[in-house]
Amino acid sequence: MTQTETNIRLSVGEEYCKPVLFINKVDRLISELKLSPQETFAKIDKITREVNELIKKVRPEGSDWGIDFVKNSVAVGSAKHGWGFTYEILLEKNLKPQDVFAKYNEGDIQWLRDNLPLDEPMLRMIVDHLPDPVSASKYRIPHIWGGDLNSELGQSLQRSDPNGPLFGMITKIFLDPKRNFQATLIGRVFSGTFDQTDSIYLINSDSSNRVKRLGVMEITDILDIPKIPAGNLFALFGFVCPAGETFMLTNKVPKNREERTLLHPFEKIQYACEAVVSRSIKPKDPHEIDKLDDVVGKWLKANPEAEYRRDDESGEFILSGIDPLQIEILTKRINKQVQIDIGEPIIIYREKITEKSREFYTKSANTHNRILLYVEPLDEVTEHLIDTGKVNDLQNEKERAMILREEAGWDAKEARRVVDVYHGSVLVNGAAGLQRFDRVKSYLSAAFRDWLGDCIIAKEPATGFKIVFTDLVVHEDPRHTQYGQIAGMAFSAMSLAMLEADPHLYEPIQRIDIKTPQGTEGSVTAIITKRRGRITNVIPEGEYVRIQGQIPAAETIGIADDIRGSTQGRAFFGYEFEGFSRVPASFEEEIIMEIRKRKGMPLEMPSRKSWERFIYKRT
Numbered sequence: 001m002t003q004t005e006t007n008i009r010l011s012v013g014e015e016y017c018k019p020v021l022f023i024n025k026v027d028r029l030i031s032e033l034k035l036s037p038q039e040t041f042a043k044i045d046k047i048t049r050e051v052n053e054l055i056k057k058v059r060p061e062g063s064d065w066g067i068d069f070v071k072n073s074v075a076v077g078s079a080k081h082g083w084g085f086t087y088e089i090l091l092e093k094n095l096k097p098q099d100v101f102a103k104y105n106e107g108d109i110q111w112l113r114d115n116l117p118l119d120e121p122m123l124r125m126i127v128d129h130l131p132d133p134v135s136a137s138k139y140r141i142p143h144i145w146g147g148d149l150n151s152e153l154g155q156s157l158q159r160s161d162p163n164g165p166l167f168g169m170i171t172k173i174f175l176d177p178k179r180n181f182q183a184t185l186i187g188r189v190f191s192g193t194f195d196q197t198d199s200i201y202l203i204n205s206d207s208s209n210r211v212k213r214l215g216v217m218e219i220t221d222i223l224d225i226p227k228i229p230a231g232n233l234f235a236l237f238g239f240v241c242p243a244g245e246t247f248m249l250t251n252k253v254p255k256n257r258e259e260r261t262l263l264h265p266f267e268k269i270q271y272a273c274e275a276v277v278s279r280s281i282k283p284k285d286p287h288e289i290d291k292l293d294d295v296v297g298k299w300l301k302a303n304p305e306a307e308y309r310r311d312d313e314s315g316e317f318i319l320s321g322i323d324p325l326q327i328e329i330l331t332k333r334i335n336k337q338v339q340i341d342i343g344e345p346i347i348i349y350r351e352k353i354t355e356k357s358r359e360f361y362t363k364s365a366n367t368h369n370r371i372l373l374y375v376e377p378l379d380e381v382t383e384h385l386i387d388t389g390k391v392n393d394l395q396n397e398k399e400r401a402m403i404l405r406e407e408a409g410w411d412a413k414e415a416r417r418v419v420d421v422y423h424g425s426v427l428v429n430g431a432a433g434l435q436r437f438d439r440v441k442s443y444l445s446a447a448f449r450d451w452l453g454d455c456i457i458a459k460e461p462a463t464g465f466k467i468v469f470t471d472l473v474v475h476e477d478p479r480h481t482q483y484g485q486i487a488g489m490a491f492s493a494m495s496l497a498m499l500e501a502d503p504h505l506y507e508p509i510q511r512i513d514i515k516t517p518q519g520t521e522g523s524v525t526a527i528i529t530k531r532r533g534r535i536t537n538v539i540p541e542g543e544y545v546r547i548q549g550q551i552p553a554a555e556t557i558g559i560a561d562d563i564r565g566s567t568q569g570r571a572f573f574g575y576e577f578e579g580f581s582r583v584p585a586s587f588e589e590e591i592i593m594e595i596r597k598r599k600g601m602p603l604e605m606p607s608r609k610s611w612e613r614f615i616y617k618r619t
Contacts, residue, residue, distance in 0.1 A: 002513035002548070003574045005054060012065070013058030015269070016140045020074070020125040021051055021067045027078035030104045032570065033517075033543060037098050043542060048074055060139065073129045075121035083112035086121045133160045133231030137190070147264035156191040162229035165252060166192030166200075169266050170245045173302035174235075176220055181337055183240045183298055186217060186233065190266075192249075194228040199250040202241050203265040204394070208250040212238030242301040244269060261396055268389040274577050275307050275320035276508035276553045279327050280343035281334065282316040288338050292317065295337045299330055306330060309453075320348055323510070323575055324557055347508065347554040349595070350580050351455040351462040353377050353501035359470060362493040363616040364485035369440075370616050371489050372431075372471035375497040378464045381408040383424045393421045420445040423452045424463035436474040440486050444469075447487035448494075456495050456606045457503055458595040463580075467494060492614035499608055505588055506580040508553040514546070514563065516571040521545040523566040531555035550578055 011017045023044055029035045035043070052066050059065040067073045069087050077084025083100075090096065093115065103111050137160040141149070148154050156164025170187040194200075196214035201207070215224040217235045228234040246265035254260050283292045293310060296317055300306050306321040321327040324345050331342050356376035363370045382404065385391040391403055401415035419441065420427040427448045429437070448467065455462035475481050512533065516524045518540075524547055525535055533551035540546075551559075556575065563571050583591055593603055 001515065001572065001574055002511055002576050004051075006576055008051065008054050009058050010269075012055055016060050016136075016143050018063075018065055018129070018131055018136075019055055019067060020129050021048065022084065022122065022125075023047055023074065023076045024079050026076050026100075027081050027104070030101055035543070037101055039542070040101075041097065044069075044076055060143075073125060075125060077116070077118055077121070079118065081109050081112060082118050083109075083116040084118040084121045085116045086124060088124070089116065089121055136160075137231075141190070144267050145264060146267060153191060156230075160231045161191060162193045162231075164191040164230070166194060166198065166247075166249045168192075168194060168234075168247055170241055170243060170247065173240070173243050173298075174217070174220075175298060175302060175333075177336065178220065181295075181298070182237070183301075184217070184222060185236050185239075185241065187236075187247075188233050189228050189230050191230050193230065194234060196224075196226050200247040201250045201253045203246045203248065203263050205241055205245060206260070208253075209239040209241070211236050240298055240301055243304050261394070274508070275305065275322060276348050276510075276577065277322070277324050277327055277557075278318050278320040278346045278348050279331065280316045280346075281319055281331060281340045284339040284341055292334070292338045292340065295334055299333055303330065316343075322577065323553075325560075345557050346598075347557075349458070349460045349508070349583070349591075350464075350506040351457045351460050351503060352464045352506050352580075352582075353498060353503050355500075355502040357497035357501040360493045360496040361471075361616045361618070362489045362496070362611070362614040364480075364489040365614075366480055366485055368475035368477075368480040369485055369489055370471070370473040371469055371493050373467060373469040373490075373493045373497060375494065375501050376466050376468075377501075378425060378466040379408060382410075382426070382466075383464050386421055386424050386426075391421055420448055422449045423461055425452055425465035425467065428466065428468045430468040430470045431472055434472050434474075436476065436481075437472060439478065440472075440474050440481055443481075443483045443486040444490060446483065447490040450487065451491050451494050456498060457505055458592050459599050459601065460505070460595065462498075465498075467497075469493075489614055492611035495606070495611050496608055496615070499606065505583045505592055507583050507591075509550050509578040509581050510553050510556055510575040511548070511578045512551050512556075512573065512575055513548050514571055514573040515541070515544045516547065516563075516567050516573075518543055518545055520567045520571070521547060524563060524571065527559065527562045527566060531559060552581075 008019065012019050026040070026044070029040050029043060048067065048069060052068075055066055072086040072088045075084050075086045085095075095116075100112065103109070137158055141154075141157045145157060149158065153165050153167060157167060166189070168187055168189040168191070170185050172186040174184045174186060175181040176184060194214065196211055199208055199210050202209065213222055213224060214226070214228065214234060214236050215222040216228075216233060217223075222235045222237060248263075254263075281292075283289055296308050296319065300308055303326070306319070306326060308317050308319045310317050319327060319330060321330065327345065331340065334340060353375060354377060357374050359372055359374045361370065361372045382391065385403065385408060391400055397416065397418070400418060401412070404410040404415040404418070405412050414428060414430070417429040418426055419429050427445065452462045452465065512528065514524055521538065525538070528535060528547070528549050528551055531551060532555050533549050535547060535549040537548040538545060539548075560573075563573055589605070592605070596603055
């Protein structure tokens with residue numbers, strides 16, 4: 001299905017991970033669909049061929065990666081029932097695939113677990129077909145790490161050298177329900193040897209932490225090991241950080257802040273999704289608001305594709321995820337630690353502009369500071385570079401300027417003058433010879449981010465903005481240049497400019513992929529089209545029909561029950577984020593008013609009268 005294809009593209013094509021294949025849920029083919037052995041073999045063979053074709057399309061150039069049942073790099077089985085086999089295992093045990101059917105007919109699943117335990121084919125495929133760390137590092141490091149490959153660290157990473165400088169990554173966070181959800185960090189050492197006495201520096205978080213326990217995971221426990229050399233996975237306890245964090249030894253970190261910004265973390269893993277659904281949660285006991293903050297923060301470090309913000313006025317958290325199911329799972333986990341009230345699912349829209357505005361000149365409330373700026377839609381290439389993390393706020397200015405110049409065609413001078421990058425948008429200093437800019441730079445960036453986070457049409461996040469200020473007057477007395485003064489004039493200038501740049505509301509679109517039994521495709525198609533969906537493909541696949549299409553995320557709430565109901569629960573389906581599309585003009589204003597009403601905003605479209613008092617009139 002679409003999600004499987006995306007994961008193969010990401011893991012094999014983007015991350016250079018050599019694949020093996022496990023075909024799961026074979027029990028459903030036998031006991032639910034009542035397929036004959038020949039039909040089941042044909043289906044497995046077809047899946048294997050299709051996966052192989054995709055691997056060959058996306059695999060690294062020069063590699064011969066592929067999967068083959070005869071060569072034992074494909075296993076089939078049932079994770080639910082705990083059995084599986086490769087071709088080699090069947091031969092060794094003198095069994096035939098038909099024996100599996102016989103055991104299902106007898107209802108003897110325990111025999112399958114005892115004689116064809118699933119861990120055996122999985123472990124064999126890993127040992128026999130996946131590369132060792134030293135071999136993999138040679139071709140993976142140049143692809144997943146952007147630092148100097150000829151440096152001492154670069155050479156050590158490519159050799160997976162246990163005697164080199166310590167460098168590794170936190171890849172997963174395990175919150176153990178049996179131990180009050182305490183966090184265990186799981187990761188991998190790519191260079192050097194990790195010692196339990198080490199203090200490690202987290203590059204992205206710019207912080208140092210001490211390790212309390214170090215070892216490897218043994219099911220849900222840590223098996224203590226004093227040293228973990230390069231190429232190995234580890235588990236540690238002692239602090240919490242987001243999954244995806246890169247670390248090194250604290251005593252090897254440059255003292256100079258400028259030099260620290262030149263440190264290269266591992267490339268960010270790209271998730272083919274975006275947070276487009278939210279639910280409000282708040283503690284049943286108002287005194288537990290801080291405890292909830294801590295609990296939600298931990299769970300979101302373990303789920304980096306989800307996000308949240310705290311509304312101090314209402315005492316609510318707005319929890320956002322990639323689809324209703326992810327939010328449902330997260331809220332269940334959070335509720336085990338803090339009793340919460342959960343709001344209805346809410347779709348997160350985006351506010352965007354379609355034209356360039358003229359310049360607007362505004363002043364601060366105390367009239368001592370002024371800013372002149374305009375806004376325009378950011379080009380799609382730059383927006384994509386930001387979305388994929390290739391252009392970001394943490395990188396070195398020269399490196400960022402080079403990428404903008406070479407990959408997005410920016411003017412060299414303008415590319416060097418990017419002040420901030422956030423939410424698919426950029427803030428650019430287009431002025432010359434500014435005085436006292438450094439004093440208010442952080443305030444201007446904070447205002448830019450706050451304004452994008454709750455924009456003016458309906459307090460939804462804004463994206464795709466290029467905001468350029470061409471003049472900035474900052475008062476010489478710091479008492480007159482605090483955040484409130486700078487933010488006020490920046491908010492008003494950006495809002496006035498946005499109103500003139502033809503702003504619109506954009507809704508998230510999901511790609512939907514459904515496999516439904518023959519004869520039920522008509523009712524499934526009707527469900528999608530009734531919900532403003534569009535069918536792009538209907539493909540007969542034996543006893544199933546595969547239906548592919550696009551559907552607004554707002555229309556997916558409750559669709560799972562409709563699909564299950566019309567197919568007696570026999571359909572497989574999943575979503576994948578497609579992008580944002582402009583809300584149809586016929587009901588754009590209606591949706592805007594619904595959102596404004598929900599958020600307690602005035603039930604009228606925004607107009608320039610809200611910010612006119614800040615306009616600076618030149619004399």
